[in-house]
Amino acid sequence: MLRTIKSVAELGQYLARKYGNQPQESCWLIAVNTQMRVLDIQQVAQGTLDGVSIHPRDIFRRLVALNAYGFILVHNHPSGHLKASLADRLFMRQLAYCSTMMQLHFFDFMIIGLDGFMSLRATGELPKISLESLYDLWTDANKL
Template identity: 55%
Template sequence: MQEIKSIQGLGSFLAQTYGSQPQETCRLIAVNSQLQILEISTVALGTVNQVQIHPRDIFRRLVSLNAYGFIIAHNHPSGQLKASRADWQAIYQLALCSSIMQIVFLDFIIINRSHFCSHCTLKRWPKITLETLLGLWTTMAKL
């Protein structure tokens, strides 16, 4: 896949290509401003039921690629497409970091063997505002 033409096409490609992995894996899809894929890379490898996703690993690669934006693809070997508490924490952390770094966080897609769940498409997306960032900044300044 060279260019993202639709979430449906990307989700189907990801499910077919990576959905049957026996352990949880986090993949980074880095794109340019024309939504052409610069790279698909594995940024975290976990166990059968969890994977640690660290923003530093994501953004280190994005900056080195001079990426405009990114999508995270994460498989659930259990077949469940529902985001876990750890998934929501990762989504929120990545949304905050992407606002600060000004690298567009386009989607967080959970995949299994044959299906996918796009959190952006389902409108399950954190709203990051200037107030959110300022609140984070002022809270840290008090520490």
């Protein structure tokens, strides 16, 4: 059982061993406290062979209930292909906006497979969104 997250590599290897062989796409939420201690690991969605549908409310409902400081979202690709799809990237961006608004730290979006993992934070692909940029979007929209 994973208790505290010490590194991306340790987490990725643990997740790939535990969930990498799933035959359907699924998403797991890892909620953490300020010390990166794991509060909960929960499957929040299960899909088909090549897709999974999930809504941000399914993630944030659980995080608020746990009084979590932040989270990592984990998604498997049964094909073993670890590259993020367009749908993965769009959902990751949506989560980045929502987590900024909720002031919950979105630490990583990881893709796992039988033979490994990909951390989108480690590759620099996790969006960095500030509250100021969200305020700018809001004020710009209201000028229309």
